[in-house]
Amino acid sequence: MKRMLSGIKPTGQLHLGNYIGALRHFVEYQDEYDVFAFIANLHCITVPQDPKELKKNLRDCVALYLACGLDPEKATIFLQTDVKEHAQLGYIMNCHTYMGELNRMTQFKDKQSKGEKNLSGGLYTYPALMAADILLYSPDYVPVGEDQKQHVELTRDVAIRMNHRYGDLFKIPEPLVAKVGARIMSLSDPSKKMSKSDATNKGCIYLLDDLKTARKKVMSAVTDNLAHVHYDPENQPGVSNLMQIYSSLNHEKPFADIEKEFDGKGYGDFKKAVADSVCALLEEIQRKYNEIQTSGIIEKTLTDGAAKARAIAEKELDKVQEAIGMEII
């Protein structure tokens, strides 16, 4: 069985972009692949965090993985900090990643260009830690949204380089980026990615938003005055983004079929249909989320997942340490 690995950073609440771009694929693939889905909490402290919030978000993130349909009987679900090999291999990967490579990472460049002050060294080097996250488990595929593809490509470059230097150490993973929904944009500004750091809070639908709030966000999404539902990201970015969401939540309905469905209808009807799809999804996720909170399944999932992940990660780290000629005990 081929292996797949991916993770989500639990800073703030998970949102619809995380679900459409990543989480739903972990769920889809769990029958066919050996899925490793982890919570990337080491990555959280690359930016300042409130310790209490951090713990709560972590639990919520596991609960949401399960509520979205990840099944701990099929997939290995674990916390990054339960497997210390991530930090250990992270350091080694850091020493094999060139500054020139890190300088090209668009996420860091974006933050820098916005003039954000006091960016941490951890944020700058986080793609090296991400490479460790991936390579510890020798996955065939890494399903991610568009914004993380560059980091998986860097992982491949560094892994290939280390294989040349030390012999066959790593399996070279492939990024898996879906054709639809890999970059969901903000509802209030479709030129920006939907993200946890949405200052206005209007453009981002959180998976735990109450249904009324979520509906309101969709109904007030920015569109245009062309008044026809047509897929054209350049000239109709808002409408095209809503089409991406609608398609993703309706069995990848082709854009041409969506255009036909809303031919001659106004944006009000279209937005209502998108809001109905979003609310149906959120309702189902939240119902399961509430059951999960009181079931004790979160703790068991993490204990079992950590044991399975550790066994694999330990072996891989041993192999790497032996190859480079040092052992971190």
Ligand code: TYM
């Ligand atoms: P993170 O937490 O920012 O995002 C988690 C996943 O959600 C996808 N995503 C989106 N997809 C579509 N539209 C959006 N607006 C959107 N926003 C986020 C991301 O592409 C990602 O797949 N560094 C990673 C976490 C990580 C990781 C890893 C992932 C750490 N180690 C190893 C894969 C393998 C991150 O910060 O993702």
